[in-house]
Amino acid sequence: MVSEKVMNSRAVLRKELREARRALSAVQQEEAARSMAVQLNSLSLLDRARNVAGYLVNDGEVNLKPYIDSQWQNNPSKQFALPVLHPVRKGHLLFLFYSRHTRLVRNKYNIEEPALSCQNVLPTSQCDVILMPLVGFDTKGNRLGMGGGYYDRTLAFTQTTSHSYDQLVSNKPKLVGIAHDIQEVNSLPIAPWDVPLDAIVTPTRTLLFDNA
Incomplete structure (x- = not known):
């Protein structure tokens, strides 16, 4: 159980950091x-x-397009995907392949995402790396997201110790948080559902953690 004080602290911090990046x-x-492209x-x-x-960039996040464009030009074998609000599992994400020719639509948050197409779905467990936008972070690898819990729910399988998930967990994606330097705080109030990161990258540095 997360205390009301911790939740209020997270909400206040989230508001301040979003305003700062915007x-x-x-x-x-x-x-x-x-x-960021250089770092990545x-x-x-x-x-x-x-x-x-x-x-795809929203709400003052660091734009990944220069990095993606550089990879499309120099490393065409690398495939990219983008998150899509899951049409069935409320509060979860799907990942769909993304190319220069992908048709984009706007979701209920007015964020661009690939038009839903079953044949273009990339199972989450088959993502090698997921670049996740952060609202806030600390140097211990703790992250603060937008508050919707989409990534935490979608990636909860990476934290399970169940034998039935052994294969998935062994192939779990590396999770890399992306943020501006101004989004760093001394210490984040964490919640038990927060999924830990393998790395955090800002425009000036990269932080790697034990499991990276």
Whole structure:
């Protein structure tokens, strides 16, 4: 059980950090996106990955398009996917393959996502790396998301110790948080459902954790 005090603390922090990243100028956002591409292109766990899930920029997040575009140009064997709100399992995500030719639609949050197509679904357990947007983070690898719990529910299988999930867990994706440097805090109030990260990347540095 998470106390009301912790939940209120998370809500206040989430509001402050979202406002801070939205306040970044267009020039600052463009520079952050270019620097992020450099950081990600030098990350070895991404270099080894074939299937990479990312996201399309929203609400002041770091834009991944320069990184994705550079990979499309220089590493065409790497496949990308984007999250889609699950049409059946409320509060969960699906990942659909994403290319230059993917038709995009806007979901209920006004975020672009691939038009739903069953043949384009990439099972979550087959993602080698998932690049996740963060609202806040600390240097211990704790993350604060938007509050909807979509990633935590979708990725809960990576935390199970059930024998029936042994194969899935052995193939679980590496989870990489993406954030602006201004989104770092000294310590985050955490909740038991928070899924830990393998790495956090900002435009200026990369933090790797024990399981990365």
